Amino acid sequence: MKRTLILLLSLTCNLCLWAQKQQDFAARFMQIHGKEITMECTTISPLMMERMLQLPSLETDGVNRDALKQVKTIRLVINKDKQETEHAFEQAVKLAAQNAARYVLRAENTTRRIYTRRRGENIVEIVLLTKQNGGFILVDLTGNMTDAFIHNLIRQ
Template identity: 30%
Template sequence: MRRTWLTVCLLALIATGTQAQDFASRYMAEHEGDSLLHCISVSPKMMEEILDHGIGENDTTGMADIISRLKSMQIVNAGRQGKTYFKHAEEMARKNSARFKELASYDEGKDHCRIFVREHKTEIVELVLLRQVGKQFTVINFTGDMNHAFIRQLTHTMVPAAARSRKE
């Protein structure tokens, strides 16, 4: 009986850990061994360094405020097969619609972008930006303290003006 109880507790702990996995980690796990995909993780310490030494007082884009609110950032990219990777990432986010909701999107010729968010109560805890430009594919995955004003600021910084004007 005790062994059964411990097994159930262990499985519950594993399930909880799996649910907390961010989008980029999950995507990379599904493409384990794929040499075309590369993932870069930016730690909170690295973000602090960027704020302290990289952005400075000349920040006219609001990037310092954006970075100060983030806990982590992961960037997944591939230089080839962008369309295939993009479709799979988009399907993965939509398949998990209970977890992620689409916030914005645009399609401009060979430039495609989707922004998904994961919310916990009233806070946005994760933002996933999927982008395909020709053969290039990129996922930018943010976790941290985000709200809708923060998302608008980020979108203004990252999405081309022509695409923003159609959404606003």
């Protein structure tokens, strides 16, 4: 009994460590292309998300409040160099294609792509790639999001 308990505890610890090593799309993109493409990465942490939910304007706005509750972290990767925009967009699309088992394309047009990553029934990551106004923007949302959340995002 004692051995079984120790084995289960050990497996749980290893699983937790493995899960913590998993990078989100934005972190992986920055790691691979951060030296060749001029980019800025901004992270809105879980603590900041909690503080945003406490804003008085969100207390009366139930729809946006419910949407924000589903998001744990937001990462914004921005490239403003017009000469690098196309290359940055292509490299991000290529990275998603290389991880097709992990990221599923949900919507696309010539300037925008939306990918999702699921764990079971929940969407745990949404990646928006866009090139606009001569720049490249990668928005990476992590959390436990619903299909309704992604449908609203695609409509906008």
